[in-house]
Amino acid sequence: MAVRIRVLADGDELGLEGLTSWLRRDSGTAHLHVVRVGPEDASTMSVLEAIDVVLSNTIAVTNFAVAYAAWREAKAQRPGSGAGTLVHRGATVDISHLSADELAVLLTRLRGEEPEGDAE
Numbered sequence: 001m002a003v004r005i006r007v008l009a010d011g012d013e014l015g016l017e018g019l020t021s022w023l024r025r026d027s028g029t030a031h032l033h034v035v036r037v038g039p040e041d042a043s044t045m046s047v048l049e050a051i052d053v054v055l056s057n058t059i060a061v062t063n064f065a066v067a068y069a070a071w072r073e074a075k076a077q078r079p080g081s082g083a084g085t086l087v088h089r090g091a092t093v094d095i096s097h098l099s100a101d102e103l104a105v106l107l108t109r110l111r112g113e114e115p116e117g118d119a120e
Contacts, residue, residue, distance in 0.1 A: 012082020
């Protein structure tokens with residue numbers, strides 16, 4: 001089952017632009033369906049508020065988690081704290097502190113699956 005997530009700009013439009021660019025350049029995530037989301041107000045159409053990402057399988061989940069964690073680590077030296085909030089089906093989660101493994105587990109659960117090693 002595919003899962004659609006939204007990553008919010010959190011007031012850091014440049015940070016979210018950087019994440020979008022990072023995902024497009026990363027060989028593991030370049031194929032992901034990433035849609036830019038702007039405000040509903042047509043007068044501010046160029047503003048980036050969020051990106052929607054569709055993760056269709058376990059490999060996509062893992063690749064996104066690794067790419068997001070690597071991007072976050074690379075930008076740690078720069079100011080700004082945006083693109084750290086994930087939204088799925090109305091639930092909002094702070095993902096800015098999660099490791100790649102922790103993010104992969106969260107995304108796997110959002111897809112309705114049990115992460116490997118959790119099955120009893």
